Amino acid sequence: MDIAFVIEKFVLVAIIFGISLVIAMYSTYAERKVAAFLQDRLGPDRAGPFGILQPLADGVKMFMKEEIIPTNASKWLFMVGPGLAMLTACIGTAVIPWGTPITIGDRVIPLQVTDINVGVLYIFGVVSLGVYGVMIGGWASNNKYSLLSAIRAASQNISYEIAMGLSIIALLLVTNSMSVGEIVANQHGWRWNVLYQPVGFLLFMICAFAETNRAPFDLPECETELIGGYHTEYSSMKLGFYLFAEYINMFVSAAVMASLYFGGYNYPGMDWVLAHTGQVIGPLIGTAVFFLKIFAFIFFFMWVRWTIPRFRYDQLMHLGWKVLIPLAIANIIVTSIVIAVIEKF
């Protein structure tokens, strides 16, 4: 392990961490602008030109608010909750390949922090850990509504994890690999997985909405029934962390969907571009394309939030267990039959 390797990885991690935070920050701004656009309003326009400094103003506000820990709350766990939510939101990006390797001189720098051969399962594991932040925070608040919300979040996450896992299995049948790096590299040019797995992608995307607690699956924060949800008792930056973690989760799941199903950094005609722009600019164009896909997904998340009303709780469970899981199993069976037939002939 040479020192250059450590520095290279450290810089990459720092850049990815910074980018996720900035994107999450500006997602809050984009969310309000998109909502305003869909509802024919102006949205935030006071702080800076077009309100572009709004996230900074919000951040300062969050930090300056009084911090309250309820008397009967479990103090230590009350503080662990938001921290855990942020942690699980941030570690998911470690296995995502951000572009083809950059070559500087004779040194090849891969734009991926680590390419473990169970990368897909790692993402899945991180997603399944995400619920602890909500559960611990909700329980530690010592508030009935928070607890109810935490329990809702837990049952929702477990239910939709199953459908998500099953939709990934069908994808793995097509890709023959569990390493995210290999999956993305195999989608060279136009051979995106969404063309082979349209149903799988749809299932995965619905489950991603449910796992990130985004509307129409935001039942853990259902204001009309639960006051504010699991973060009712939170104030100041601890509340900010919970809200922020949701936006980071949105960014990460957009990145995962873009890389598993929409080719990641691949785009038609990339060979020509790579050959003509050199070994540094070329891969960076791929990264830019990847981010365009991510932004498109984030916009889609917001579009859905301001279009579709929230589910009722029984509808949520019905959809998860009686519609998505059977569909996912049918998808696996059809995919494996098709693959077997193709291999035979």
Place this chain on the structure above:
Amino acid sequence: MGTSVFYFVATLSVIFSLMVIFSKNPVHSVLYLIVTFFTLTVHYILLNAQFLAVVNFIVYMGAIMVLFLFVLMLLNLNKDNEPLKSGLVKIVGVIAGCCLVVTIIGSLKATAISDPVLLKNPNLGLVKNLGKELFGPYMLPFELSSILLLTAMVGAVLLTKKEKA
């Protein structure tokens, strides 16, 4: 370096498993158990069994422990509403504990310091190799165990259904 990391993580595992038993609040116990499972995941990684590590991570930490926590939070156990245990239960507990200690001491005396197992293929724990083993020579036991799990699940669902009169 590998050995020192092992001893460090092993100490953590032991400490956190003790915390599971000694903490008064059942929810805290479950949280310590989650941390214990995390240290076990690290052990699997140290053994180069990546697939087992990640499955341990998903199944135990991500699913089973969430259910544990879920149930405990719903029950809302604490000192105020804990049922008083009768003296008989305590005596039974002491006897059962002593039996367990005797068994453990007996089995510990029977073991010698085991030789470190040398795997023929150190990469056995990687997904591809593990899958080939499981779906090759061990196909039948693997499928049978999955049927066993399915049976348990059907049984559990059946128990929750009320019989229609």
